[in-house]
Amino acid sequence: MAKAFQDYYPDSYRHCYGCGPDNDHGLQIKSYWDGDESIAKFQPKEFHLAFPGYVYGGLIASIIDCHSTGTAAAAAYRQEQRELGSAPHFRFVTAALHVDYLRPTPLGPSLELRSRVTEIKKRKVVIETDLIVDGVVTAKGKVVAVQIPEDLVPDKP
Amino acid sequence: MAKAFQDYYPDSYRHCYGCGPDNDHGLQIKSYWDGDESIAKFQPKEFHLAFPGYVYGGLIASIIDCHSTGTAAAAAYRQEQRELGSAPHFRFVTAALHVDYLRPTPLGPSLELRSRVTEIKKRKVVIETDLIVDGVVTAKGKVVAVQIPEDLVPDKP
Numbered sequence: 001m002a003k004a005f006q007d008y009y010p011d012s013y014r015h016c017y018g019c020g021p022d023n024d025h026g027l028q029i030k031s032y033w034d035g036d037e038s039i040a041k042f043q044p045k046e047f048h049l050a051f052p053g054y055v056y057g058g059l060i061a062s063i064i065d066c067h068s069t070g071t072a073a074a075a076a077y078r079q080e081q082r083e084l085g086s087a088p089h090f091r092f093v094t095a096a097l098h099v100d101y102l103r104p105t106p107l108g109p110s111l112e113l114r115s116r117v118t119e120i121k122k123r124k125v126v127i128e129t130d131l132i133v134d135g136v137v138t139a140k141g142k143v144v145a146v147q148i149p150e151d152l153v154p155d156k157p
Numbered sequence: 158m159a160k161a162f163q164d165y166y167p168d169s170y171r172h173c174y175g176c177g178p179d180n181d182h183g184l185q186i187k188s189y190w191d192g193d194e195s196i197a198k199f200q201p202k203e204f205h206l207a208f209p210g211y212v213y214g215g216l217i218a219s220i221i222d223c224h225s226t227g228t229a230a231a232a233a234y235r236q237e238q239r240e241l242g243s244a245p246h247f248r249f250v251t252a253a254l255h256v257d258y259l260r261p262t263p264l265g266p267s268l269e270l271r272s273r274v275t276e277i278k279k280r281k282v283v284i285e286t287d288l289i290v291d292g293v294v295t296a297k298g299k300v301v302a303v304q305i306p307e308d309l310v311p312d313k314p
Contacts, residue, residue, distance in 0.1 A: 062215025
């Protein structure tokens, strides 16, 4: 299995509740390129419900959020034609998150996130995402990701 | 202690990961009126981090989401001058969620959500929220909540 974007995160990012490989309580989402799109799959637990039979909307927002910031970093590396994880590290945080819930998302099947980079500048990347379940788009996300302010980086390279 | 909005939820809503009183794995947020505003307080766990020292953005989105749908239901009851929990039940779901992360939210102190109902129609309520930590607004949320479609209600009155 190829390494995910998140597997290249430096120490300070590895504890994120949504995507940190080292957060045992967290969601540990994993994102990959699929051509020009990025994808992630996520299997909700039975307790990730809004009401019986349907996935909790906050979980959907959370996985869109983390998949998008991971994609932003990967896109920044790709634009510089650098290997993921090479220094200096790209690390993005969310400035704005928007989710449109088009229809209830059934709880049970694996969720697929499929994202496109719709804008990329030096410190800002915009990511648009479809949440797909059994071939149906149930939610759409848009994240404005910005590079983490230097004074917040715990482990500068 | 007064009962929270969520304590009046009918059975089908009591398992929500964000606000269901009966979801042992969930966040169990509790919302109350404070004059024309609704408030909720939430204490993140130490593992609800984005990176060391700061709260995970997906958690912020989640608690804004649930506090807003709870506020939407309470506002609908209030508009009809009915008691919370009286039948027929008002139950709202999120059509759209937007969060602007203004600055990183420190992990440690209790988070305060403070919301205003900015639009209320028969089946649609718009809620705007400030997330406040130690007197500082670190994020702003806007939720468009709509009454749950009848065909999704598991336990019709």
